[in-house]
Amino acid sequence: xxxxxxxxxxxxxxxxxxxxxxxxxxxxxxxxxxxxxxxxxxxxxxxxxxxxxxxxxxxxxxxxxxxxxxxxxxxxxxxxxxxxxxxxxxxxxxxxxxxxxxxxxxxxxxxxxxxxxxxxxxxxxxxxxxxxxxxxxxxxxxxxxxxxxxxxxxxxxxxxxxxxxxxxxxxxxxxxxxxxxxxxxxxxxxxxxxxxxxxxxxxxxxxxxxxxxxxxxxxxxxxxxxxxxxxxxxxxxxxxxxxxxxxxxxxxxxxxxxxxxxxxxxxxxxxxxxxxxxxxxxxxxxxxxxxxxxxxxxxxxxxxxxxxxxxxxxxxxxxxxxxxxxxxxxxxxxxxxxxxxxxxxxxxxxxxxxxxxxxxxxxxxxxxxxxxxxxxxxxxxxxxxxxxxxxxxxxxxxxxxxxxxxxxxxxxxxxxxxxxxxxxxxxxxxxxxxxxxxxxxxxxxxxxxxxxxxxxxxxxxxxxxxxxxxxxxxxxxxxxxxxxxxxxxxxxxxxxxxxxxxxxxxxxxxxxxxxxxxxxxxxxxxxxxxxxxxxxxxxxxxxxxxxxxxxxxxxxxxxxxxxxxxxxxxxxxxxxxxxxxx
Amino acid sequence: xxxxxxxxxxxxxxxxxxxxxxxxxxxxxxxxxxxxxxxxxxxxxxxxxxxxxxxxxxxxxxxxxxxxxxxxxxxxxxxxxxxxxxxxxxxxxxxxxxxxxxxxxxxxxxxxxxxxxxxxxxxxxxxxxxxxxxxxxxxxxxxxxxxxxxxxxxxxxxxxxxxxxxxxxxxxxxxxxxxxxxxxxxxxxxxxxxxxxxxxxxxxxxxxxxxxxxxxxxxxxxxxxxxxxxxxxxxxxxxxxxxxxxxxxxxxxxxxxxxxxxxxxxxxxxxxxxxxxxxxxxxxxxxxxxxxxxxxxxxxxxxxxxxxxxxxxxxxxxxxxxxxxxxxxxxxxxxxxxxxxxxxxxxxxxxxxxxxxxxxxxxxxxxxxxxxxxxx
Numbered sequence: 001x002x003x004x005x006x007x008x009x010x011x012x013x014x015x016x017x018x019x020x021x022x023x024x025x026x027x028x029x030x031x032x033x034x035x036x037x038x039x040x041x042x043x044x045x046x047x048x049x050x051x052x053x054x055x056x057x058x059x060x061x062x063x064x065x066x067x068x069x070x071x072x073x074x075x076x077x078x079x080x081x082x083x084x085x086x087x088x089x090x091x092x093x094x095x096x097x098x099x100x101x102x103x104x105x106x107x108x109x110x111x112x113x114x115x116x117x118x119x120x121x122x123x124x125x126x127x128x129x130x131x132x133x134x135x136x137x138x139x140x141x142x143x144x145x146x147x148x149x150x151x152x153x154x155x156x157x158x159x160x161x162x163x164x165x166x167x168x169x170x171x172x173x174x175x176x177x178x179x180x181x182x183x184x185x186x187x188x189x190x191x192x193x194x195x196x197x198x199x200x201x202x203x204x205x206x207x208x209x210x211x212x213x214x215x216x217x218x219x220x221x222x223x224x225x226x227x228x229x230x231x232x233x234x235x236x237x238x239x240x241x242x243x244x245x246x247x248x249x250x251x252x253x254x255x256x257x258x259x260x261x262x263x264x265x266x267x268x269x270x271x272x273x274x275x276x277x278x279x280x281x282x283x284x285x286x287x288x289x290x291x292x293x294x295x296x297x298x299x300x301x302x303x304x305x306x307x308x309x310x311x312x313x314x315x316x317x318x319x320x321x322x323x324x325x326x327x328x329x330x331x332x333x334x335x336x337x338x339x340x341x342x343x344x345x346x347x348x349x350x351x352x353x354x355x356x357x358x359x360x361x362x363x364x365x366x367x368x369x370x371x372x373x374x375x376x377x378x379x380x381x382x383x384x385x386x387x388x389x390x391x392x393x394x395x396x397x398x399x400x401x402x403x404x405x406x407x408x409x410x411x412x413x414x415x416x417x418x419x420x421x422x423x424x425x426x427x428x429x430x431x432x433x434x435x436x437x438x439x440x441x442x443x444x445x446x447x448x449x450x451x452x453x454x455x456x457x458x459x460x461x462x463x464x465x466x467x468x469x470x471x472x473x474x475x476x477x478x479x480x481x482x483x484x485x486x487x488x489x490x491x492x493x494x495x496x497x498x499x500x501x502x503x504x505x506x507x508x509x510x511x512x513x514x515x516x517x518x519x520x521x522x523x524x525x526x527x528x529x530x531x532x533x534x535x536x537x538x539x540x541x542x543x544x545x546x547x548x549x550x551x552x553x554x555x556x557x558x559x560x561x562x563x564x565x566x567x568x569x570x571x572x573x574x575x576x577x578x579x580x581x582x
Numbered sequence: 583x584x585x586x587x588x589x590x591x592x593x594x595x596x597x598x599x600x601x602x603x604x605x606x607x608x609x610x611x612x613x614x615x616x617x618x619x620x621x622x623x624x625x626x627x628x629x630x631x632x633x634x635x636x637x638x639x640x641x642x643x644x645x646x647x648x649x650x651x652x653x654x655x656x657x658x659x660x661x662x663x664x665x666x667x668x669x670x671x672x673x674x675x676x677x678x679x680x681x682x683x684x685x686x687x688x689x690x691x692x693x694x695x696x697x698x699x700x701x702x703x704x705x706x707x708x709x710x711x712x713x714x715x716x717x718x719x720x721x722x723x724x725x726x727x728x729x730x731x732x733x734x735x736x737x738x739x740x741x742x743x744x745x746x747x748x749x750x751x752x753x754x755x756x757x758x759x760x761x762x763x764x765x766x767x768x769x770x771x772x773x774x775x776x777x778x779x780x781x782x783x784x785x786x787x788x789x790x791x792x793x794x795x796x797x798x799x800x801x802x803x804x805x806x807x808x809x810x811x812x813x814x815x816x817x818x819x820x821x822x823x824x825x826x827x828x829x830x831x832x833x834x835x836x837x838x839x840x841x842x843x844x845x846x847x848x849x850x851x852x853x854x855x856x857x858x859x860x861x862x863x864x865x866x867x868x869x870x871x872x873x874x875x876x877x878x879x880x881x882x883x884x885x886x887x888x889x890x891x892x893x894x895x896x897x898x899x900x901x902x903x904x905x906x907x908x909x910x911x912x913x914x915x916x917x918x919x920x921x922x923x924x925x926x927x928x929x930x931x932x933x934x935x936x937x938x939x940x941x942x943x944x945x946x947x948x949x950x951x952x953x954x955x956x957x958x
Contacts, residue, residue, distance in 0.1 A: 004718060007763040008888045009880050015761060015892060016876040019899050023865050023872075026903065029910050030865075033820040034858035041820025216813070 051082055051217050051225075052124045054190065057210030058156045060237030062170060062200055065274075068246040070170045071201065073156040077137035079129040083119050085149035085223050086111075086126070095128070095147065102140050104129060118191040127192050131157060131289065149223030158194070158288040162246065164281040165253055168309040169244060169409070169471060171199020172284035197287070199309075200240065200471060202410050210237030242471045243272035248572050252277040255564045261531075261551040262310035262450045265568055268458040268537060268546050270477070271467035273407070274572060275547070276451075278314070282306040312405075312412045315447040316550060319521035320375045321535045322442025324460060324493055327368055329395035330383045331489040338492055341367045344378035348437070355381055355437055358522075372496030373504035375520060377441050384440020389431060392439065393419045398483055399456045400466055401448055406478075407469040415452050418445035443524055454548045457518070457535045459483060460497070461543035464490060498540045501562075506534060509562040512570035515540040520558040529553035534561035538569040545572055597945035598650060602874035605867050606646065606937060609922035610639040610930070612852070612864065617925045619830050620843035620851045631844055631925055638927040642934035649938025650945055657939070658886060661705075661712035665735075668705040671698040672738035697928035699739050699747045704936050706735050706751060707893035710758045715886040719764040728759055729772070743788060746916040750900055757896025761879075762889050811847075815909045818850040819861075826857030844925040846917050850909045868902055875937070878944035887943035894936045 033041065062071035086092065092108045099106045111128065118126045128150070132140070137152045158173050160166075174197045176189050189195065195209075196202035213234025218227045252263040256279040265275035282299055291299070299307060308314060330336045346362035348355040357363065357377040363370075371379035384392065396402070402417030416422070420431035423445065438444030448456075451469060459466050464485030468478045497517035501510040509516040518536020525531050532554030537543040547565040554560035614635050621631035649657075657664075675698050713731050717724035732755040740748045760769060784792070821827070843851045853861050872895055879891030898921050905920035907913030919929045 004763060005883075005885060005888070008761055008885060011761045011763055012876050012879050012888060012892065015757065015895065016872065019872045019876075019895065020869065022899070022903055023869055026906050026912070027862065027865055029907070029912050030819070030853070030858060030861045033816060033910050034823055034853065034861065037820055038823035041817050042823055 051084075051219055053080070053153070053215040053217065054125060055153075055213035055215065055234040056155060056193065057212060057234035058236045059158060059173070059194075059210065060204075060208040061239045062208075063239065063241045064166075064244045064246040064249075065242065066245065066247075067241070068162070070162045070166050070242070070244070070246075071158060071160050074159055075134075075154050076130070076157045077132040077134065077152045078127045078155050079132065079137075079140065079150055080125050080153045081128050081147075081150040082123060082125055082223075083115060084123055085147070086115055086128075091147065094145075095150075098140075098143065098145050099129065102136070102143070104132075104136070104140075124190075125153075127153075127155075130155070147223075149219075151225075160284045160288065163285055164283045165250060166244065166246070167199070167282050167284040168278040168311065169199050169242070169276050170284060171201035171203075171410075172197055172287040173201050174287060175290065198307075198411070199409060200242065203408050204240055204472065207240065208237040211235040240472055243267075243274060243473060244276070244471060245274040245572065247575065248275045248568060249277060251571050252564070252568050253279070253281070255549075255567060256551070259551045259554060259560075260304060260310070261549070261554065262314060263547065263549045263564060263568060264311045264450050264454050265545055265547040265572060266451075266454050266458055266467075266469055268461040268543050269465075269467065269480075271455075271458070271469040271480075272473065273469050273471050274545065275568060276309075276311045276471075278308070278310040280304050280306045309409070309411065310450065310550065312407060312409055312449055312451050314550070315413050315415055315449055316531055316533070317444070317446055317523040318401075318442040318448045318453055318456075319523035319531075319533055320377075320442055321453055321457075321519045321521035321533050321548075322446065322448075323372060323375065323380050323440075324497065324519055325395055325399055325456060326380055326384055326387070326392065326440045327372060327496070328460075328485065328489065328493055329392055330387050331368070331492065332395070332486060333387060333391050335386045335391075336368060336383055338368055341365045342371075342379050342382050344376050346378070348378055348381045350433070353434055355434075368492060369496040369499060372493070372519070373499035375500070375505050380440045381437050384436050385433065387440070389419060389436045389439065392436070393417060396446075398466075399459060401446070401452055401456070405449075405451055405455055405469050407451060408471050408474075412451075413449050415449055416445060416447040418447075442521065450548045450550045453533070453535045453550075454546050457537055457548070458546045459485075460490065460493060461517075461537040461546055463487065494540075497536070501536065501540070501566075505558045506536065506562040508558065509534060509536055509566035509569075511563065512566045514538045514566075514570045514573050516566050516569055517543070518562070518565060520556075520562055522556055525553070530555050532556055532560040534558075534565045536562070536565045536569070538573060545569055597948055598647070599874055599878065599941050599944040601870065602878075602937065602941060602944070603643075603646065605870045605874070606922065606934065607639075607643065609864075609867050609871070610642065612867075613848070613923035613925075613930075614639060615829070616848050616852045616855075616923055617844050619855060620848060621925075634927075635925055635930070638930050641927070642930045645931060646934045646938040646941060649935055650941040652942070653946065654887070654890065654939045654942040655884075655946070657708060658712055661708045664705045665709040665731075668698065668702045669734055669738065672702055672735065675699070676738070676742060697926075699742070699744055700928040700932040701935075702735050702739070703747075703750060703754060703897055704932055704939075706732060706754055707758070707890060707897070707936065707939075710755065710893060711886050711890040714758060714762040714889050718885075719759060719762050719768070722768065725759065725764050725768050728762070729755065740786075745787065746904075746918040749904075749916070750897060750918065753896050753900040754893045758889055758893045761892035811915060812908075812911050815847055815850045816911050818847075818854040819910050822854040822857045822860070824858050826853075826855050826860050829855055831855060845919060846905075846915075846924070847909060848923045848925070849906050849920050852923065853909065865906075868898075871937075872899060874944075875940050878940050878947065881947040882943050883947060884943070887947065890943060891940050894940050897936065898933060 058073050061069065063069055092111050096106055096108045096111060106129065114128060115126055140146060141152055160170055173194045176193045176195045180195060181189055181191060196205040201208065211234060213232055215228060215231045217225050220226045248265060252275045256263060256277055259279055261279055263275055263277045264273065266273050343365045344357055344363035346357050346360045358375065363374050363376045366374065366376045366379045396417045402415055404412040404414050423429055423431055435444055439446055455466065455469060464483045465480035466483055467480045494517060497519055500506045500519055501516050506518055506520045509518055516536045516538040517540035518534055521533030523531040523533060532551040535548045537546040547569050549561040549564040551560045614632050617635050618632035709731055710728060714728050717727060719725035719728050732751065736748055736751045739751060852864065875891050875895045879888040882888055901918050901921050904913050904916060904918045908915050919926055921933045922930065
């Protein structure tokens with residue numbers, strides 16, 4: 001083994017030489033910086049002449065499908081400064097006085113708070129006064145009293161030309177909160193940055209935001225910039241073109257004027273959302289400016305909930321619009337045939353309880369198509385009982401009820417496809433036949449969003465495909481899920497929906513020149529008047545668009561909601577949108 | 583050693599490498615001084631940091647002496663079980679440790695937190711020593727076997743993800759393989775293979791890691807992010823000039839120009855306050871440590887001792903080179919602590935245990951009595 005040891009000792013020696021060479025390299029490096037170039041660095045360090053400026057990039061703009069602007073930027077000016085200079089005694093009182101002389105009220109405390117919120121390091125720039133116009137800025141900077149260490153910086157501010165018309169979709173931006181800052185990856189954001197707080201602004205924050213530009217500058221003893229040390233220009237965020245059609249959106253918004261509710265219109269094959277109105281609406285412009293705590297409480301505390309996007313986050317019983325699903329499930333599970341009939345006496349009397357049909361006098365003999373046309377509750381009570389809750393639930397879940405649709409908006413509600421299991425965990429109660437009976441007319445524990453109803457009807461209209469709704473055309477279109485529905489049976493349902501409008505409860509949807517097929521609904525509301533619903537698609541023989549109208553406290557779907565759907569679908573079909581995806 | 587006795591301890595003290603021990607204490611004290619200064623500026627808590635580090639330093643010295651008196655031979659017998667436990671701990675880190683800045687590294691243990699990736703370096707050295715002395719890598723099979731033994735530990739830290747520790751592991755494995763005497767062609771082929779794998783490694787890096795490397799190659803890419811730290815650190819080091827600004831007089835760290843001055847950028851604090859001569863003294867102390875470590879190996883009659891010291895030297899060398907190199911922009915910025923100086927008990931304790939093993943190699947080589955007792 002002696003020879004082996006010699007090799008190893010030799011290697012150890014080589015290793016030690018290598019280590020010493022590396023120590024020599026480090027020493028040379030240190031000599032270079034600490035001795036040869038020391039003067040340069042001493043100057044930089046002692047004079048604290050290095051400053052950092054962060055340039056926020058212009059945010060990507062948001063347009064509707066025809067190029068109508070929904071969110072754009074305008075230039076304003078901010079007065080910036082460095083903590084290094086602002087910490088000097090007397091600086092803040094002087095500044096506060098100067099600002100109030102120019103009609104900008106900012107107390108010393110206000111300034112201190114702003115500084116504290118954004119402070120990270122003494123050399124990193126801070127925004128002292130935001131949102132100045134060019135004139136205000138020029139006047140202020142021209143004042144001989146204006147401290148030489150401060151300077152104006154042009155910044156982009158968000159404005160929303162469409163305002164309340166599309167605020168539920170567009171969302172708004174605001175200054176990043178402390179929590180958001182903590183949760184963002186390190187280095188991504190700093191205090192004072194603006195981020196999307198809701199809607200598209202939030203969902204596509206990554207696209208819209210762009211890349212922040214940064215600049216390291218050298219200043220002279222008076223704090224004025226004398227040179228740029230390093231620079232990375234900002235890059236504008238990506239523009240986004242939505243599938244929204246502002247013309248139709250405006251009409252829908254007018255139709256809902258005075259009501260609380262929502263209207264949504266979607267392409268039945270692609271899932272592109274053309275209209276998404278939630279009423280009452282809010283104006284997103286003041287939010288982007290920054291509102292006071294009191295104003296914010298007023299908006300969020302409003303009992304009409306203007307900031308709730310009812311299309312995706314309002315949950316309601318689907319009521320009679322749900323009967324299509326019960327009918328389809330019954331056909332598919334071979335519980336009924338097209339000719340199976342029940343004679344409706346006006347109520348279903350069980351030993352424990354009586355379930356009324358909406359028409360107390362009864363409908364007489366009803367087969368599937370007639371029961372849909374007349375919305376006969378009695379027929380569906382029977383069908384629901386024969387189908388049973390488990391089989392029905394399977395179809396409910398297949399059609400996307402109880403899970404978020406996956407639309408590109410934050411804050412979507414899942415709804416609730418509540419079944420026996422849910423009832424057991426929630427109330428510790430068993431499932432009764434009465435629950436199934438309620439279920440079969442879309443009442444009870446079942447809750448859906450208007451968008452989920454739209455998805456359900458789109459699937460009926462397009463031949464049994466569950467699409468993913470979207471507002472921005474995706475790069476890779478998500479393949480619709482084939483629900484494997486028997487086309488023959490589907491045609492039967494569609495005939496029923498056609499009859500609803502041509503000779504049934506939803507006749508008012510057909511008064512606008514296009515053949516609409518759909519279903520009315522009246523959702524029982526324990527807190528007040530019943531909610532009115534209508535879900536439909538057009539043209540009835542070759543469906544292109546599906547629309548759902550939901551009017552809180554609108555009482556009868558046939559009267560209030562169905563003309564809304566008819567009118568909005570007619571509007572869209574009579575003016576084929578430009579730049580359609582398909 | 584089995585039974586503790588005072589005379590045996592005295593004997594061990596006599597066999598202690600006083601130069602090595604002295605330089606460890608010197609470096610450790612310098613560390614406490616810097617941490618006090620950095621902590622004072624960073625958080626206004628100089629005393630808290632310094633006192634904690636000082637207690638860690640005394641624990642570390644005790645650990646050093648304890649390891650010397652136990653003797654590396656006994657520890658070597660347990661190499662495989664120790665390694666097995668280490669791998670389990672690394673696995674546990676992935677499962678239970680809370681994520682700090684996106685990586686899981688620390689297991690909280692009540693009042694102290696425990697960083698298994700530091701201690702895994704020791705057991706990696708022990709297990710490789712055992713393996714390479716038993717199967718000298720003179721042919722391809724044991725050479726690849728040696729690499730294979732180290733891979734599980736490397737893999738487990740890389741998925742934490744802790745690329746910094748991963749690099750240290752690679753350097754440890756390479757140092758030990760190199761010294762264990764394989765034909766150089768194996769060694770160079772391995773390095774070429776490693777370079778061929780670099781593009782793949784690139785894709786497995788996290789965004790911030792890629793950014794650091796890109797910034798290292800081109801500092802203007804991110805002047806105010808990772809690149810800005812490099813500039814500020816260089817200003818701190820450079821403005822120290824020949825004699826330094828003096829203790830507690832460094833402005834860069836006091837004014838928060840430097841991020842994490844008490845850990846990652848401790849050398850910048852030191853160099854700013856003690857200047858080029860201070861840096862020279864520090865490098866000299868490190869030079870002395872390396873000389874003593876390698877000498878211990880060369881004097882040892884046991885092949886295990888020789889391979890062991892290479893691992894320890896490679897480890898300390900790489901962390902020192904990286905930490906100092908990054909503070910002047912010679913190396914990309916990583917979170918690797920500077921041995922002895924950076925704040926942190928896990929790092930200090932593990933380095934001292936490793937040096938205790940080296941001290942024990944030295945003691946065995948020098949103690950005729952131990953030799954006669956057949957301890958080797």
